[in-house]
Amino acid sequence: MPTMFALVRFLGLQGLLALAAFVFYEGIPAANYVTPYLRIVPAIGPMVDDLAQGRVGRARETGRLDERLVWQERQRRAELQRDAERKSAQAKINEVERDYLSRQSTDAIRISDLEKALEEEQTSSPAAGCGPAVSRKLRDAIDRIGRD
Template identity: 35%
Template sequence: MIALIARLLGVNTLAAGLITYGAAALLLGGSLWGYGAYKHHEGYSAGQLAERLVWQEQQRRAQIKAEAKAKAQQVEIDAAALEYAKQQHADEQHIASLEEDIRLQKDEDLGPSDPKTGPACHAGIPARVSIGIDGVGR
């Protein structure tokens, strides 16, 4: 084969041998380099995929943890809102009860009007004026 290459190229047998073996070495070296580059790229891609999967799993766990925390906080907020609404209702009832007691006390302070002597005369602010003042003050 080297003799055939030497005849085609018109060089002596030694030069043809060097050219042939050099070409073979170049072809073999390029093939090995290409295979190494292919394997490197394949390993790099596999590593990227593995890291991406780990990162996605961490993100999923962090999201689940954040959702659980938000849910717990919402439960606390709902409980506080319910307690506040109950307290408001109790305060409204207490205020209504106190206002009713005030009206009853004012009626009692004025006393019943006696038809013979006229309305009872007491020192202080009349009930209508006091109730009007209370209304303005609120």
């Protein structure tokens, strides 16, 4: 105790005020080791926690929480934008797929018509080697397929 009094006398009133301001703003870092045990005490816990962090530490913690909320909001918006882009891309893919399948079924119908026309042409030809190689009907059907 005499050492404490000697220190107080050495520092004087201005030194004590400067030390109190320093502790108020910066806190006492060594108190962080004690605060987990003293937080459960109702009257002392919050005071010791404030003493350990200081005003700068509390402001830092508040800023960290604010920035985390901003970051989480940006992440949520980016996720919503990615979902919207994914849905629009899937809609385009579905449309292209429907077009492809409809063209494929149309082509299958045309091919079956061509096969029927070719079969009719082969059976209706009176003599081999006579007449044109491909009939006008078959030629027009093949021409339509090549232009699509």
